[in-house]
Amino acid sequence: MNAEAVLKKTDALRVSSRFLINVKEKAIEALLLFAALTSVAITVGIVGILVYESFGFFRHISLLDFLTDTQWTPLFSDPHYGILPLVSGTVVTTAVALLVAVPMGSLIAIYLSEYASRGVREIIKPALELLSAVPTVVYGYFALLFVTPALQKLWPELPSFNMLSAGLVIGIMIVPYVSSVSEDAMRAVPVHLREGAFALGATRMQTALRVVFPSALSGITAAYVLGISRAIGETMVVAIAAGMQPTLTWNPLEPAATMTAYIVQVSLGDLPHGSVGYQTIFATGLTLLLMTLVFNIAGHVLKKRYRQVY
């Protein structure tokens, strides 16, 4: 009789403690889900505020003017709101950066994946990572006070703010990014393809260039595309070394502001909240976000593809 009561009691206890544990488990899961959802909230915040403020901007300025006007002078007494000069600055610096980063990044990736021994790789990869760990403001300093003076020894007429040195430095900055993604792509190429090439008497270079590189092409393109998106969004180097004057030019030897540099320039001043000038940086930011988004999505699609082939 007594024993039965005790048993019943412990049974009840067990049930209630299991219930408590279940509640706790569920609560924790809900908390973790909340943490994961904050990242979605950030995106909603970014897109929401950019679209909202740009909407205010486009109530004053027509989209057609924004896309076709060749002058960007929002703070002048005769304001023009054509994004083209800022886009040209961004395109030129990005192109210069790619001219540096694509060959260097690809060669380094080929070397690391096809030639280097394990030991060499273990030394070189952290050194390359260090390149991407340098703060961008330090790169800006380097571009303005080392690269530009060095280039001026070659071209004495080069202005002290120019897109060339900013682009070169951004290129160096994104080399590790390009090389690590392309190296991953090349290492994902199965060994038997290489062995087939070697068996036919190909050298390592022939194997690398004619077998591995084409097989990994979509992954390598992804690396370039992600590099482009990095270069477009880079801010401090261009703000410091390329000048702040929006100019519609395709000549890298000239100074010109990029979209990012313009945002910095406005932020340094004191524009009243809600004015058209304040809204311009959001319209510029939205353009920037859309450009990088296109490249990022293209990059990720390409990256997924090389994973699926084998």
Place this chain on the structure above:
Amino acid sequence: MFLKNDIDKSIDAARVRGRIAQSQLRDRLFSVAGLVVMAVASFVLLALLLQLAYDGIGRVSWKFFTSYPSRFPSQAGILSAWIGTVLVMFLTALTAIPLGIGAAIYLEEYAPKNWLTDLIEINITNLAGVPSIVYGLMALGLLVYEFHLGQSFLTAGLTLAMLILPMVIIATREALRAVPPQILEASFALGATKWQTIRDHVVPYSMGGILTGIILSLSRAVGETAPLLTVGALSFIAFLPNPPLTSEFPFISIQWLFDPFTVMPIQMFNWVSRPQEEFHINAAAAGVILMLMTLAMNALAITVRARFRRRIHW
């Protein structure tokens, strides 16, 4: 007849041999080109570090750390900047670490296969590619003006936390994924609940990777300039924020959260964008300190990774 054939053969052999030698030479040249490119990259890094050290090291002194910025370059220092960096990093870490680890655990261990999970995943990959200055714009529009947090430490800390959140999540997920599933199964078999398994096994075993990721993300945040410029960092702050610890009850004050802020990279940017050469020297000195901070954090990350790797054998 036979003779002619033999001659043909030997000519062929010579030609083939020549071709082999040629492609071997090309192969070697190619590998040299790879080495040269890497040498160029290292040279640039070296040039950058040396130039910075050469310009700036003479300015680094005790006084440089204990002085406020000033109109006179020789009296200017980084007191408000380095204290600002420490405080902003504290807030960033406080926000980004729990959120990042939580989100990573959810995605790796709990998330069911459904549209919500897919949405979160796609969202994180895309967030990681958003330019940092766009985070600054968002913080300016939302935190500063909509939520009225002002151009303050709190805004700065939250901005950088949002910026590094995707990095923390991605690194943590990678670390969690490295824990073999047998460990989880063994723990479940002994009657542990899911959370107990994660708390007592998965997270401790992947601590090395998680810590490495967090340190590297924070080192990125230390050097971030653009988003904080957008939010409205001041580059000329000749006073310190309200102290976080007070002598009166309750001993902790949150007043400093709402004070105007500056950080190291902002101070450096301000000095480098002035025309006077003396300020460039100050910029270089600030750059030296900033580089030392990031290098130290990177070195710490490498040590942590090596240590944990040595300790764990699956």
